[in-house]
Amino acid sequence: MVDERPEQARPAGRRVRLALDALTPQTRRAIDTAVRLALEAGDGIDCVFVEEMELLRAAELPFTRELGVLGSGPRRLDPADLMRTLRRQAEETRRALEQAAQRSRLHWSFEVVRGALLNEALQRAGEHDLIVIGLAGCDVDGMIERAIEREALAEMAAQPGWSLRRRSTTLVAYPRRGAR
Numbered sequence: 001m002v003d004e005r006p007e008q009a010r011p012a013g014r015r016v017r018l019a020l021d022a023l024t025p026q027t028r029r030a031i032d033t034a035v036r037l038a039l040e041a042g043d044g045i046d047c048v049f050v051e052e053m054e055l056l057r058a059a060e061l062p063f064t065r066e067l068g069v070l071g072s073g074p075r076r077l078d079p080a081d082l083m084r085t086l087r088r089q090a091e092e093t094r095r096a097l098e099q100a101a102q103r104s105r106l107h108w109s110f111e112v113v114r115g116a117l118l119n120e121a122l123q124r125a126g127e128h129d130l131i132v133i134g135l136a137g138c139d140v141d142g143m144i145e146r147a148i149e150r151e152a153l154a155e156m157a158a159q160p161g162w163s164l165r166r167r168s169t170t171l172v173a174y175p176r177r178g179a180r
Contacts (some may be wrong), residue, residue, distance in 0.1 A: 019049040019121035020134040023093040030134025035100050044107030046129045048124060049090045056082070096116050115144050 004118045018034040020027045038045050056063050059082045065074035101108040113120055121131045 014042045015129045016042045018132045027134030034132040048115045
């Protein structure tokens with residue numbers, strides 16, 4: 001069941017807060033992880049799709065270029081193209097979550113925001129919630145994923161009450177026992 005209004009009252013319990021910034025095979029695994037956790041310990045999934053502010057700002061710079069996998073070389077990163085891509089990615093992500101949640105008969109919500117992925121996830125989490133962060137990326141030997149994880153670990157360490165664990169390309173933050 002979809003809940004389009006995140007502020008609407010829901011049954012009490014542990015929610016799974018899912019934060020994604022793209023739909024890739026890696027973030028599809030994060031959706032699966034969120035579904036499993038919601039079935040085990042929660043009462044539903046709240047997903048936030050984050051349009052990364054730093055990416056949007058970079059697209060506005062006149063010297064920013066992108067390299068396509070099938071492209072012939074660098075080309076200007078067009079902000080309008082980027083926005084269309086993000087909207088399409090958000091809709092595809094919403095549909096993927098909807099299908100996964102409906103198969104498992106879970107309550108779910110989906111929201112699109114602009115910001116930073118980890119910050120948006122943390123802002124939405126209650127004291128008993130689980131946070132699932134999908135790491136989008138396909139890179140050589142996982143170097144980008146490890147860099148993202150290190151940054152997330154450092155940021156999470158600064159937040160009282162959270163413990164971060166890696167499950168493949170998915171980060172899951174658990175409330176620390178006794179910390180909240």
